[in-house]
Amino acid sequence: MLEHNSLQMFQYIKRDTRDFVNIDPLQTAGALTDAAKDALLEWGDGYSVCDYCGGSLDLVKKPPIYDFVHKSLPEFLGVDEARVMNGARESKFAVMQSLAMAAAEKGSKDNYVVMDSWAHYSSKVAAENAGLDIIFTKKPESEILPEDFAEAIEAGIKERGKKPLLAQITYPDGSYGNLADLKKIVQVSHEYEVPVLINGAYSVGRMPVNAKEVGADYIVGSGHKSMSACGPVGVLGVNGEEAAAQLFRKSKYNKVKEVALLGCTSRGAPIMTLMASFPEVVRRTQPENWEKEVTLAQSFIKRLEDSGKFKLFGQNPHKHDLMFFEAPGFFNISEKTKRGRYFLYDELKEKKIHGIKPGLTKNFKISTFGLGKEKLDYVAESFEEILKKYDEI
Amino acid sequence: MLEHNSLQMFQYIKRDTRDFVNIDPLQTAGALTDAAKDALLEWGDGYSVCDYCGGSLDLVKKPPIYDFVHKSLPEFLGVDEARVMNGARESKFAVMQSLAMAAAEKGSKDNYVVMDSWAHYSSKVAAENAGLDIIFTKKPESEILPEDFAEAIEAGIKERGKKPLLAQITYPDGSYGNLADLKKIVQVSHEYEVPVLINGAYSVGRMPVNAKEVGADYIVGSGHKSMSACGPVGVLGVNGEEAAAQLFRKSKYNKVKEVALLGCTSRGAPIMTLMASFPEVVRRTQPENWEKEVTLAQSFIKRLEDSGKFKLFGQNPHKHDLMFFEAPGFFNISEKTKRGRYFLYDELKEKKIHGIKPGLTKNFKISTFGLGKEKLDYVAESFEEILKKYDEI
Numbered sequence: 001m002l003e004h005n006s007l008q009m010f011q012y013i014k015r016d017t018r019d020f021v022n023i024d025p026l027q028t029a030g031a032l033t034d035a036a037k038d039a040l041l042e043w044g045d046g047y048s049v050c051d052y053c054g055g056s057l058d059l060v061k062k063p064p065i066y067d068f069v070h071k072s073l074p075e076f077l078g079v080d081e082a083r084v085m086n087g088a089r090e091s092k093f094a095v096m097q098s099l100a101m102a103a104a105e106k107g108s109k110d111n112y113v114v115m116d117s118w119a120h121y122s123s124k125v126a127a128e129n130a131g132l133d134i135i136f137t138k139k140p141e142s143e144i145l146p147e148d149f150a151e152a153i154e155a156g157i158k159e160r161g162k163k164p165l166l167a168q169i170t171y172p173d174g175s176y177g178n179l180a181d182l183k184k185i186v187q188v189s190h191e192y193e194v195p196v197l198i199n200g201a202y203s204v205g206r207m208p209v210n211a212k213e214v215g216a217d218y219i220v221g222s223g224h225k226s227m228s229a230c231g232p233v234g235v236l237g238v239n240g241e242e243a244a245a246q247l248f249r250k251s252k253y254n255k256v257k258e259v260a261l262l263g264c265t266s267r268g269a270p271i272m273t274l275m276a277s278f279p280e281v282v283r284r285t286q287p288e289n290w291e292k293e294v295t296l297a298q299s300f301i302k303r304l305e306d307s308g309k310f311k312l313f314g315q316n317p318h319k320h321d322l323m324f325f326e327a328p329g330f331f332n333i334s335e336k337t338k339r340g341r342y343f344l345y346d347e348l349k350e351k352k353i354h355g356i357k358p359g360l361t362k363n364f365k366i367s368t369f370g371l372g373k374e375k376l377d378y379v380a381e382s383f384e385e386i387l388k389k390y391d392e393i
Numbered sequence: 394m395l396e397h398n399s400l401q402m403f404q405y406i407k408r409d410t411r412d413f414v415n416i417d418p419l420q421t422a423g424a425l426t427d428a429a430k431d432a433l434l435e436w437g438d439g440y441s442v443c444d445y446c447g448g449s450l451d452l453v454k455k456p457p458i459y460d461f462v463h464k465s466l467p468e469f470l471g472v473d474e475a476r477v478m479n480g481a482r483e484s485k486f487a488v489m490q491s492l493a494m495a496a497a498e499k500g501s502k503d504n505y506v507v508m509d510s511w512a513h514y515s516s517k518v519a520a521e522n523a524g525l526d527i528i529f530t531k532k533p534e535s536e537i538l539p540e541d542f543a544e545a546i547e548a549g550i551k552e553r554g555k556k557p558l559l560a561q562i563t564y565p566d567g568s569y570g571n572l573a574d575l576k577k578i579v580q581v582s583h584e585y586e587v588p589v590l591i592n593g594a595y596s597v598g599r600m601p602v603n604a605k606e607v608g609a610d611y612i613v614g615s616g617h618k619s620m621s622a623c624g625p626v627g628v629l630g631v632n633g634e635e636a637a638a639q640l641f642r643k644s645k646y647n648k649v650k651e652v653a654l655l656g657c658t659s660r661g662a663p664i665m666t667l668m669a670s671f672p673e674v675v676r677r678t679q680p681e682n683w684e685k686e687v688t689l690a691q692s693f694i695k696r697l698e699d700s701g702k703f704k705l706f707g708q709n710p711h712k713h714d715l716m717f718f719e720a721p722g723f724f725n726i727s728e729k730t731k732r733g734r735y736f737l738y739d740e741l742k743e744k745k746i747h748g749i750k751p752g753l754t755k756n757f758k759i760s761t762f763g764l765g766k767e768k769l770d771y772v773a774e775s776f777e778e779i780l781k782k783y784d785e786i
Contacts, residue, residue: 007672009460010669013665013668027439027444035405036437041430044623046617046618046621050420051410093655125644125652125656131494229439232661257514257515259518259521262518268663279397
């Protein structure tokens with residue numbers, strides 16, 4: 001029954017991790033800036049932005065969504081045209097669905113895309129929902145290589161008699177934080193006349209990445225993951241007049257509504273928080289500031305590795321804040337404590353550290369983004385203290 | 394250039410309509426409750442809810458998303474299964490894309506849906522993005538009738554040799570606030586074995602509406618439009634095991650991710666605001682409370698019509714807070730003032746009333762939802778004062 005008393009459980013719920021040190025890669029670059037918090041409250045009501053809309057969200061002049069979408073964002077992403085979307089996954093789907101439909105209109109069926117084997121599940125689901133098969137690059141030893149893309153494209157052509165509609169590279173991948181050579185992957189794919197999409201969910205907003213500089217056709221980013229915005233919100237950019245016209249084609253039923261966007265996307269506080277955090281996002285993605293983040297990440301990795309109880313997977317020296325460790329010490333403890341593999345989560349909770357999934361001990365990923373030296377030292381010390389407590393060091 | 398000084402234009406932007414009396418149908422039932430404002434700040438950071446997620450948003454137990462999605466929401470909508478989506482349009486698209494893909498898998502191409510001729514543009518764009526054609530019911534004189542659906546379905550079968558994948562009814566339509574006879578429309582459509590979707594963007598959260606009671610297969614609602622939630626967020630419900638299994642089918646790449654949802658939807662503050670406002674939404678949609686809204690709407694209409702300067706389009710006596718007027722008095726003024734057709738927007742702005750689009754005078758839609766007698770009297774008085782000022786009454 002929809003009894004008022006029982007429905008109160010949905011209200012005034014505290015987020016107990018809110019004042020924790022959060023090392024979840026999903027969260028470190030999503031925390032709101034002060035300006036975004038202000039935007040959230042000011043624009044929180046329902047469809048607030050629509051008070052100012054003449055029919056196309058991206059053309060709203062006041063608040064300056066037009067300037068953001070048509071000037072700042074394209075320059076930031078290195079694209080000819082950009083839009084604000086409901087997320088990175090929705091952006092990938094929009095590109096794939098558009099390409100699939102354009103192909104279908106030309107009578108081409110059973111199409112596919114090529115994707116790096118470290119692609120996020122949301123990329124796979126996006127292809128699946130667009131009715132596209134996927135050919136993955138081979139499982140890499142340590143890095144996705146340009147020749148892996150050539151191989152996958154060749155395999156697709158051989159198997160299906162036609163090239164893929166798209167090649168997608170995850171930059172960086174969401175498990176190891178490895179950065180592939182975008183420019184060469186684009187070059188290789190373009191040799192087959194295959195357009196390239198960069199999934200920048202963990203790069204756009206964290207580090208410098210520019211689609212034009214590497215020659216990419218599409219780039220997507222995540223507002224909630226990496227641009228200090230309230231989700232769901234993401235960004236989508238495209239290069240080339242023809243590709244943009246196809247992706248942002250207007251409805252035959254309504255001349256101002258873009259089909260792939262279902263007419264409108266982020267129509268409330270999320271876009272306003274994305275804009276409000278943008279100056280800070282631009283600042284932190286300047287090469288010199290990103291360099292500082294990488295240095296902090298490398299120091300943190302070194303400290304952990306020096307203990308002899310942690311091994312970094314992936315590129316080393318590491319070039320990103322997202323990192324994946326093997327931690328045999330934690331695993332050993334899980335084998336001997338009463339709480340088993342949940343001990344680590346509990347121990348970290350006691351120290352107000354959040355971000356390693358409950359139950360993980362042997363392998364886990366974390367992110368150091370934006371934490372700064374003091375908090376990173378605290379995390380490293382906490383790891384060491386836990387190992388000491390259980391006599392692992 | 395991405396200069397810090399110029400980027401500051403994206404920050405600390407005031408929403409000048411925030412303390413206005415807002416009569417825009419998009420806005421009246423989207424304003425946040427106090428509980429939702431609390432949720433917004435508590436859960437504003439990026440992907441906040443994901444701190445608690447084991448892989449499926451709808452299964453998160455704490456905060457009680459599971460209870461909301463799998464218990465309260467299905468009961469509220471009158472469905473077997475429900476999900477929280479990015480909006481009503483995204484929900485309609487999910488249904489249509491799923492049906493289109495299931496048909497395609499069976500080798501059926503060139504499919505179509507039937508829709509009432511007052512369907513919102515987002516319904517049309519959803520069909521278009523799913524590669525589906527649309528056959529509309531005939532333009533009604535005053536109401537969409539069950540036989541209009543029969544006629545459209547018959548026309549489709551005659552033209553294409555097969556029934557439509559879906560019949561969609563907008564309840565109420567977004568222009569006139571007319572309420573069609575859902576039960577009969579469902580009956581008629583089911584006689585052809587065509588499933589029915591209710592687009593309840595202006596009903597779910599405002600008034601009683603229950604898919605099971607009228608026998609509907611799908612229902613969608615809008616969190617930001619009618620459920621006092623921060624957008625983008627919406628709800629999707631489905632009846633029938635087979636339909637639910639098809640709509641919420643899992644990815645072949647990841648056994649917990651639902652394809653039509655791209656794996657995950659509203660993954661931050663919007664879902665928490667939706668939940669926080671839900672007790673109030675349940676309260677206000679109780680028949681006796683909705684009846685009060687309708688009475689207020691009817692009194693407002695009567696007062697305007699009594700002035701002789703306003704004519705209501707659509708059902709009269711009116712049964713919804715969304716209403717469409719012809720206002721010859723305002724039109725006359727627009728013909729003679731310097732500001733032309735923008736005079737009304739300016740005059741209302743001075744009186745801190747927002748919601749009639751700039752430039753409209755002769756015909757416009759507004760909503761009385763949740764304003765209460767005092768504010769509605771103020772709006773009616775303001776209309777009368779403006780007419781008097783320009784010697785129209």
